[in-house]
Amino acid sequence: GRRFLISEIHFILLFSRQGKLRLQKWYTTLPDKEKKKIVREIVQIILARHQKTSSFVDWKDLKLVYKRYASLYFCCAIEDQDNELLTLEVVHRYVELLDRYFGNVCELDIIFNFEKAYFILDEFIIGGEVQDTSKRSAVKAIEDSDMLQETVEEYMNKPAF
């Protein structure tokens, strides 16, 4: 049988073709230094991958599932025994959500609105597991939340605590 999971997805990385990190979501606890080392290592491995290879890389006791969308690489680290094909669908769904929210999403959107990218991800995945499989509801939740954000005036007038 499987050994006990820390989580389905261990971490998600988004990075450019030059290796610049655009988003990092960790579902396990690691020291900052360790995270940096891992990111460097994985970026190197994936950027070196040949075009004609599969989307899966064995890495330590995990598996990296990655796909490039335009200039951005999306990389998920999953347990060795998980369904890699489904993870590709998870990645694809996230891109679809971003696209629905930003409208024809491109890397610049993620760069300048990184916090939104995180919000959308957090509506899609919690603790490394998918929380909603609907294409619409995650985006709707973000849009509703956006509406909840105070206008400048409201912000100034509302007491802090």
Add this chain to the structure above:
Amino acid sequence: MPAPIRLRELIRTIRTARTQAEEREMIQKECAAIRSSFREEDNTYRCRNVAKLLYMHMLGYPAHFGQLECLKLIASQKFTDKRIGYLGAMLLLDERQDVHLLMTNCIKNDLNHSTQYVQGLALCTLGCMGSSEMCRDLAGEVEKLLKTSNSYLRKKAALCAVHVIRKVPELMEMFLPATKNLLNEKNHGVLHTSVVLLTEMCERSPDMLAHFRKVSLVPQLVRILKNLIMSGYSPEHDVSGISDPFLQVRILRLLRILGRNDDDSSEAMNDILAQVATNTETSKNVGNAILYETVLTIMDIKSESGLRVLAINILGRFLLNNDKNIRYVALTSLLKTVQTDHNAVQRHRSTIVDCLKDLDVSIKRRAMELSFALVNGNNVRGMMKELLYFLDSCEPEFKADCASGIFLAAEKYAPSKRWHIDTIMRVLTTAGSYVRDDAVPNLIQLITNSVEMHAYTVQRLYKAILGDYSQQPLVQVASWCIGEYGDLLVSGQCEEEEPIQVTEDEVLDILESILISNMSASVTRGYALTAIMKLSTRFTCTVNRIKKVVSIYGSSIDVELQQRAVEYNALFKKYDHMRPALLERMPVMEKVTTNGPTEIVQTNGETEPAVLETKPPPSGLQPGSQANDLLDLLGGSDITPVIPTVPTSKPASAGGELLDLLGDLNLTGSPVPAPAPQISQPPFLLDGLPSQPLFNDIAAGIPSITAYNKNGLKIDFTFERSNTNPSVTVITIQASNSTELDMTDFVFQAAVPKTFQLQLLSPSSSVIPAFNSGTITQVIKVLNPQKQQLRMRIKLTYNHKGSAMQDLAEVNNFPPQSWQ
């Protein structure tokens, strides 16, 4: 004080930096501004500043000084603040941080907030990175939310519960009641996360698993899955024409866990699995993802054979798919099932072999492993051809494994000795430098045992190294063979192929070149030198040359070579009469099992491991550590502990470096593993002697001794010497008990100095009856090749009068006749 610059402004500015240094300068400047703003406790711009900090953190710069600010943001009433605050918390406030727990109260409040999006933020944060303490504190809140009718919150609460269980497994029970109604929901998010929660519970707890089987979870899941498949198009959850593949896959996975090792559950899901397996659209990745999960489930539960064959055939079809990802998962799964469904997988052998040529490294590796798993007596010739070709062309990272795999397969299934030798040759010449070190002695043994192939083998090896002697394993094997069969080589006789004409001098030329070459490892040189020496008894015209070579190396800087050369020199000068016998042809070696030969074992010879277990092993290897303990008894610098080796290492009797000309093979320093003592196997050392002691009583003259006499326990030793092997002394101990209560669980252990070896056979019993009414006898065999004075330290443990007794003693009164 001007307002701090906006987030997007900062991002734009930083991106204009042309060098790393320029960027760093900008960042430092901004950080300084942010720090002073924090110091001013500014509520208006805290949010903006933290957001900027998070951006800079992503670029790799330190942001820890923003941790407390995140806490303040979370505590704020403004939604904008909370959003950034929680994001910051998830990025900067993991459980390793001291201030992590300070979040708890805020999260607790927000879990009960009137706005669901605030509750959502809290649930998300807790569920992503809450520490165990936090989970403990807030589990109750999560459980409450698990029962809410608000599906937006319910689905998040479910995943939060999963996280809580992962962090604090003992809390699993409390979520059980809430799971009752979870699957009645229509909302797909709730369904999905509920299945995840149930999966987590079932995997962690056999009791939960049993419970859920009992409450008919399987039929419920089957129904949901069926509805998904049969239901019409749902735009919200559709992916390429398939309805909610994420949910389908998670249900299939949960079914797998429920059906594992359970006939009834497996039966209940049989139909739906067959349905999914046959009806799922395979043109896109999403359909294949579902099929893949279905296959995994079928293979893991107690499915009927028809279903299993269906599953394997799906994998077979996957193998033919153009999509590399599909091929990849097919190979991975086939590897898992090849043992259990061997015949079914065999049918796809040729496709698998084709995958050896794939560009993708992961696919190649799996294809290789699978290929080795599929080799059998029928297909070995064809498969080896493919695998040898693969060995030729594959990346260096594969060569060692591939070579080892080929050796193993060849050993198991070689159709003929000639084929076997040829295959070995091919590997050695193709991947000679990647062959693992432990393969060399194995190969040598193999060659030795193929008696009729000796001439052929040595000839091929000679030819192989003539041009190139850089591949160390190849050179080692070749040197050994040349040394051993050099006479055959120069005799010009070979049955299997055209014999080559080579002179003794030519042979010595190559061996000497190996000795001199910079490419030769020290070990290899050793092989070469010994080979040269051995040829002194096989060659006729070049003995003087050999003598000269050997004497030169007597002053080699390499200590190992020097020692050998000096010893060989001595052989020439002082022991020339022994030389032929010492250097004669190696006998056919015993096939060594992976447990290693049963060497002299320093334990008390009990067959039950129970006794061994009472001693806590200092290392992971039990019998070896026994030896260590006993040797510790003797202390002193003349004792060294036997270091246990992994049993699958080289057979003790093979290999050039173990040809210790001046000692018995087994008394070299090479440590041997001591597996659980098997009395039925005679120890290798005393091989040739039957297991029954057939010692003549030349013992008649040896007096017995009392080795120990204390607290009513007396142990006498009687001695016998062997006719056939003067180094062996057999001691029979007799233990008697003069007290009025029995001594039970009696264990006798002994240790001897390094130059001796010892074997304890099984005792007659473990109880010494009271009042001298009976004895325990036990036989000890001692090997004393150096005829040193016998010394022994003994350890006695037993139970007596309700307490555990233990004593150590030294036995020094051995009569001279017992060892001289």
